[in-house]
């Protein structure tokens with residue numbers, strides 16, 4: 001999968017939509033596509049590649065992922081040829097490919113379609129894939145349909161795991177990091193300036209810019225009293241003191257989060273290492289990393305910056 005940044009998917013701002021049967025419908029929002037993976041396909045009626053490869057690829061994914069909880073939508077992003085790529089083409093194209101999914105029309109003469117600016121797309125055909133936590137995990141002219149089919153199938157299993165009593169282990173962590181994270185309980189999104197005004201310089205450096213506090217710099221390492229450790233930024237309960245252990249690493253260490261959905265995982269190849277970064281799944285605060293050398297029951301060591309936590 002092509003993924004450069006994994007930023008949060010912006011809400012859709014496309015105003016004109018038809019539903020899966022071709023009838024007018026209210027403007028589609030991301031939540032209307034369900035809690036699972038979402039695929040948005042951008043086309044223009046007169047774009048040859050959209051018909052030669054784009055729609056067949058989309059149809060392949062829709063058929064293979066039927067009933068797997070993946071949401072699909074198509075948007076005509078008109079950045080040229082407004083006289084050819086008209087609203088009327090939506091239903092015509094929907095019928096031609098037998099696609100019973102929402103179609104939107106995004107464009108105006110002389111202005112860029114909102115999807116192109118919001119999602120920074122480069123033309124058509126264009127595929128956007130969003131994971132269950134709302135992050136853009138693919139955005140490109142092409143998409144590997146078989147990879148999407150595999151990851152959405154894996155995510156369905158991962159989602160079941162997230163909702164059940166813990167088979168949380170290293171394999172599960174790597175699956176989330178590679179194929180998309182479990183859905184968060186809620187989201188808390190603020191601007192960098194808002195975070196900066198709420199946090200001290202050191203808190204901001206660690207939690208919002210992926211910094212690392214100095215080892216053994218916090219008394220929290222040696223604290224084992226009962227209670228919960230919340231996200232410093234958004235106050236979401238992340239870890240229970242019952243899962244805390246003395247790793248002698250210099251950073252507070254836990255075997256598992258309070259529920260699987262509150263932590264997100266990202267492959268981190270900085271500093272010449274292959275590691276898995278952990279972030280708050282609600283507000284994207286950098287927490288630390290997770291390693292496969294922890295004690296039972298999970299065998300995991302969540303190595304967390306004390307600065308990113310507050311004890312409740």
Ligand SMILES: [Zn+2]
Nearest residue numbers: 231234280283
């Ligand atoms: Zn948070």
